Amino acid sequence: MKIVTWNVNSLNVRLPHVLDWLATNKPDALCLQETKQEDNKFPYEALKEAGYNAIHSGQKTYNGVAIISPHTLDDLHMGIPNFADEQKRLIAATINGVRIVCVYIPNGQAVGSDKYAYKLSWLQAFTPWLRKEISEHSKLALLGDYNIAPEDIDCHDPAAWVGQVLVSEPERDAFKALINLGLEDSFRLFEKSEGQFSWWDYRMAGFRRNLGMRIDHILITPEISKLSTTSYIDKTPRKLERPSDHTPVVLEFNN
């Protein structure tokens, strides 16, 4: 089974890239973030013609998450229960017995800002819900744009970023709290080196100079970990005309 996370930064703009990527890579589950469109604009038809089912939870301008799969999507879930939130950041479904949870964790803007407080409170509410999901699904994968670089090697210049948003201690503690639910950072099961990033700023020729961050992740339960065969970041779409600033992160396992 091949599962993928990709923040597309507007599906309206990026649909051609997504369709090309699907045709070439044939994933079993593709999780998207920042679709930036309401559900009635979501391209269900174009995906169906390409052989894919999809579920979407979106809104105008901001946020929006989707799961795309050639298989049946069961037991759909959207949003964090008992957490009042207008922002569309969580969607989940079961595919071939694997619980697929797709998240767009808040960016946080700047340490100390209202958006930063929202990010931490979102994670505070999300984590116990995920604990319950894990207790009900031994095969679970949490895919998405976490907006957290968990270790210094996941940042192109850790010295310059000390204490900043995406790497601050409370954010990394929240990431560790997810790990402490029994999850593993699947990419690091296979790739230990530095300089491995999933996002590069559009400015400053960030991609060409590899000034990036690894903030898109696939955390998995041990039941998936022991079946995993490879994980990699596919930089191909980042090299296209008008790319998203993020690029797909892939995990493959025997299921």
Added chain:
DNA sequence: ATGGCTTATTGTATAAGA
């Protein structure tokens, strides 16, 4: 030098991303 680019908005400058 705290910018640089890209997206969306009943736009023509602003907000947000990370």
